[in-house]
Amino acid sequence: MLAEYDLEWWARYLRPLADQWVATARGNPDRTFWSGLYKTKDAYAAKLVSGWVLKLFPYLGEASERRRSQFEDVPTSVFPGGLSRVPIRYREGDAERLLTAIAGIVGVGQSPTGLELRPEMGWAIREDPVVELLEKLRAKHDLPKGRWKAWPRMPPMPALLQQLYDVMGGGPLFGGALVLTAPDAVNYPLRSPDDDGILEVVAHGAKFATLRDGSFLVVTPVHQRAKPTQWLVVHGSAADPEKWPVLAMSLLELLQRLAHDDTFDPAGRYGVFGDYD
Numbered sequence: 283m284l285a286e287y288d289l290e291w292w293a294r295y296l297r298p299l300a301d302q303w304v305a306t307a308r309g310n311p312d313r314t315f316w317s318g319l320y321k322t323k324d325a326y327a328a329k330l331v332s333g334w335v336l337k338l339f340p341y342l343g344e345a346s347e348r349r350r351s352q353f354e355d356v357p358t359s360v361f362p363g364g365l366s367r368v369p370i371r372y373r374e375g376d377a378e379r380l381l382t383a384i385a386g387i388v389g390v391g392q393s394p395t396g397l398e399l400r401p402e403m404g405w406a407i408r409e410d411p412v413v414e415l416l417e418k419l420r421a422k423h424d425l426p427k428g429r430w431k432a433w434p435r436m437p438p439m440p441a442l443l444q445q446l447y448d449v450m451g452g453g454p455l456f457g458g459a460l461v462l463t464a465p466d467a468v469n470y471p472l473r474s475p476d477d478d479g480i481l482e483v484v485a486h487g488a489k490f491a492t493l494r495d496g497s498f499l500v501v502t503p504v505h506q507r508a509k510p511t512q513w514l515v516v517h518g519s520a521a522d523p524e525k526w527p528v529l530a531m532s533l534l535e536l537l538q539r540l541a542h543d544d545t546f547d548p549a550g551r552y553g554v555f556g557d558y559d
Contacts, residue, residue: 289340303456331448348362365388415537415538420450425452446537447465467487484513501514524556
């Protein structure tokens with residue numbers, strides 16, 4: 283069945299596990315196998331997963347940065363959350379409410395007799411404070427509704443940036459001091475700390491706004507082992523990317539300022555990008 287969905291590459295990893303599950307169900311558990319579910323004996327770090335449970339996840343990361351698993355040691359932060367979210371506009375007469383439908387795995391249950399564990403599924407509809415923030419920002423600056431008609435080929439982006447483009451179109455903020463634009467991929471070289479000129483990595487980000495002087499805002503990921511990806515907002519320009527000022531530690535922080543402040547301050551508040559790469 284998995285082959286029909288181009289998942290035969292994953293099925294090869296599942297078959298040996300299924301054999302062990304069947305043997306356990308028949309009363310012949312392999313204790314060595316089960317002790318390696320989360321972590322192999324010679325592995326350390328509490329939040330680093332190295333056991334065979336990895337093989338149950340063919341893809342890692344949330345939707346905005348999902349990638350095929352290599353079934354190698356990974357931090358717990360890269361496992362998908364198990365919940366799906368869909369924005370809803372609920373209209374009743376002239377009134378409109380912004381809601382979010384949530385469904386998926388909401389917990390774990392245990393049988394009172396056999397003591398086996400099972401996932402508990404559920405769903406809910408709630409008001410979405412993030413969407414309310416985006417609508418407040420859109421109304422404050424009189425930006426159009428609706429999503430962009432065409433998307434360029436983009437690197438992974440934070441889900442909030444995709445949500446922003448779902449709520450509003452582009453346009454000027456603060457009298458044109460800042461202009462929200464269609465997303466555009468940005469790649470830039472980062473060099474080694476001792477500045478020996480050896481290229482270490484090419485970083486990427488998503489440019490989503492421009493300023494009057496031709497500079498721009500980029501949301502870019504910072505990866506740290508055993509920690510969730512952090513999306514910084516930096517003020518990009520023709521200068522060395524290592525020296526780009528960091529405006530916000532998250533896109534949500536920046537959007538909150540844009541929704542509440544009366545002016546836009548392009549100065550960095552958290553040092554420069556080179557402090558984080």
